[in-house]
Amino acid sequence: MNKTADIVIIGGGVIGCSIAYNLAKKGAKNIILIERKYLTSGATGRCGAGVRMQFGTETNCLLAKKSIEMFEQLEEELGYDDSIEFKQGGYLLLAYTEKMVEQFHKNLGVQHKLGIPSRWVTPAEAKEIVPHLNTQGLLGATFCGKDGHCNPFKTTDAYVKAARRLGVEIMTYTEVTKLLAKDGKITGVETNKGVIESPVVVCCAGAYSRDLAATIGIELPLHPERHQILVTEPVEMIQEPMVMSFYHGLYCQQVPHGSFVMGIGDPNEPKEFNYNSSWQFLHEMAAKVTFLLPPLANLRVVRQWAGQYDMTPDRQQILGSVPGTEGFYLAAGFSGHGFMISPMTGKLMAEYILGEETSLPIDMFDFTRFARGQLFVEPSVV
Amino acid sequence: MCEHNKDVTIMCRCEDITAEEVRAYIAQGVTDLEQLKRLLRVGMGPCQGRTCTPLIVNELALATGRPVQEIPLTVFRPPTTPVKLGVLAGGTDHE
Numbered sequence: 042m043n044k045t046a047d048i049v050i051i052g053g054g055v056i057g058c059s060i061a062y063n064l065a066k067k068g069a070k071n072i073i074l075i076e077r078k079y080l081t082s083g084a085t086g087r088c089g090a091g092v093r094m095q096f097g098t099e100t101n102c103l104l105a106k107k108s109i110e111m112f113e114q115l116e117e118e119l120g121y122d123d124s125i126e127f128k129q130g131g132y133l134l135l136a137y138t139e140k141m142v143e144q145f146h147k148n149l150g151v152q153h154k155l156g157i158p159s160r161w162v163t164p165a166e167a168k169e170i171v172p173h174l175n176t177q178g179l180l181g182a183t184f185c186g187k188d189g190h191c192n193p194f195k196t197t198d199a200y201v202k203a204a205r206r207l208g209v210e211i212m213t214y215t216e217v218t219k220l221l222a223k224d225g226k227i228t229g230v231e232t233n234k235g236v237i238e239s240p241v242v243v244c245c246a247g248a249y250s251r252d253l254a255a256t257i258g259i260e261l262p263l264h265p266e267r268h269q270i271l272v273t274e275p276v277e278m279i280q281e282p283m284v285m286s287f288y289h290g291l292y293c294q295q296v297p298h299g300s301f302v303m304g305i306g307d308p309n310e311p312k313e314f315n316y317n318s319s320w321q322f323l324h325e326m327a328a329k330v331t332f333l334l335p336p337l338a339n340l341r342v343v344r345q346w347a348g349q350y351d352m353t354p355d356r357q358q359i360l361g362s363v364p365g366t367e368g369f370y371l372a373a374g375f376s377g378h379g380f381m382i383s384p385m386t387g388k389l390m391a392e393y394i395l396g397e398e399t400s401l402p403i404d405m406f407d408f409t410r411f412a413r414g415q416l417f418v419e420p421s422v423v
Numbered sequence: 424m425c426e427h428n429k430d431v432t433i434m435c436r437c438e439d440i441t442a443e444e445v446r447a448y449i450a451q452g453v454t455d456l457e458q459l460k461r462l463l464r465v466g467m468g469p470c471q472g473r474t475c476t477p478l479i480v481n482e483l484a485l486a487t488g489r490p491v492q493e494i495p496l497t498v499f500r501p502p503t504t505p506v507k508l509g510v511l512a513g514g515t516d517h518e
Contacts, residue, residue, distance in 0.1 A: 078457070079455050079457040079458050079461075080458065081461060082457065086461060194461040194462055195462070198462060213455070272467075273508070274469060274505060298464070318500065318501050320501075323502070323506075323511050324511055324512070324513075326508075326511075327508045327509070327510075327511035327512035328511075328512045328513065330508060330512075331508055331509055331512040337508050338507065338508050338509030338512065339507060339508075339509060340507065340508050341469070341505035341506060341507050341508075342502060342505060342506050342507075342508060342511065343467075343468065343469045343471070343505050344467065344471065344500040344501075344502075345500060345501055345502065346498075346500050
């Protein structure tokens with residue numbers, strides 16, 4: 042099965058599918074998207090799928106704000122006859138230390154300059170927003186009602202269907218085993234089903250991007266980090282916003298289906314691929330969430346799973362080209378907040394790849410920033 | 424529910440998904456159990472597909488002409504049985 046393409050995209054997650062759609066929409070032809078397993082089988086299908094504009098840097102605030110505006114219109118834009126289940130119940134970010142209070146106020150300053158409708162709330166006001174919240178030790182919170190949550194499977198499906206209609210070929214259960222490059226130019230990919238020749242290759246393979254880039258001698262400062270999530274049985278809607286505590290490293294939301302989806306971060310996770318679920322996670326998650334949201338103690342856990350954050354040294358994505366390898370583009374290293382900026386990322390990458398001026402600057406996400414020592418640090422990530 | 428004589432055979436009892444809905448997705452070309460699970464929630468409920476998985480596998484075999492044993496199954500996730508968060512946290516009365 043040897044083939045040729047104008048553009049090969051590696052990775053059938055929401056980022057790859059969004060890029061494929063945006064490229065096709067702009068008139069690019071002969072695009073092939075390759076996915077190792079089934080669509081959304083990587084980080085996208087395992088993520089919490091929260092969507093928020095409450096970031097601490099202008100760039101991330103703008104990326105998220107534009108993405109949320111796009112999520113609001115996504116079903117129409119993509120002609121999706123189903124629902125991406127976008128629920129804008131807001132995000133309640135909890136502050137437990139003076140330092141957090143200070144940081145949150147700084148963040149609000151950045152957000153307000155960009156027109157993001159976030160605000161400071163007292164513990165009493167936080168309890169009005171989430172009546173079952175335990176406010177013990179809480180100093181305050183920030184709230185943005187436009188933040189929310191989508192169904193990651195449906196969102197990706199919407200992009201996939203629209204991309205297919207525009208002629209994008211999608212190959213699932215096809216693994217890219219090697220990138221191919223010659224004389225400083227990318228020439229294609231080798232898969233377990235044959236070679237696909239292409240002058241442009243876009244790598245959106247999450248944490249697997251590291252191993253792929255290594256096949257042509259590019260060292261990506263990127264590593265997998267296991268994160269675990271659980272989902273409870275569905276119940277009547279009692280919680281509008283996503284509740285998030287950087288102090289506990291925890292997020293918890295009720296999705297439109299009625300289930301609660303929650304996860305916690307563990308900085309001591311080994312930096313290697315690990316898809317196993319652990320009972321330690323269940324215990325720690327349960328202890329933290331029942332402290333913060335006590336009535337949830339009565340909910341049954343129906344399922345837990347694990348996925349990989351693709352972490353970079355500054356916990357920010359790498360976007361753009363790679364010097365020395367013409368035609369090779371990266372959209373990887375999203376470090377746990379890729380889903381929420383996927384609409385805008387797809388658009389920006391399509392503009393960049395086609396040589397247009399990007400609607401927002403993306404040079405701060407340049408691959409060479411690590412070598413230059415110019416890390417782009419975002420204060421508000423879990 | 425029963426108007427127009429629609430097929431109301433429930434395949435996934437946890438998520439209330441009918442045979443008709445499953446067949447509609449398969450007819451769209453979604454012939455991968457993993458993908459069906461994620462788009463329809465079949466097998467995502469408390470029983471984790473104990474009832475619906477064999478039924479859907481049959482549908483997939485019929486639609487694709489592949490033998491049942493060649494249809495890949497989805498991953499079974501822990502916990503084996505639904506457990507209350509309060510129990511996992513060490514009892515509902517704990518501080």
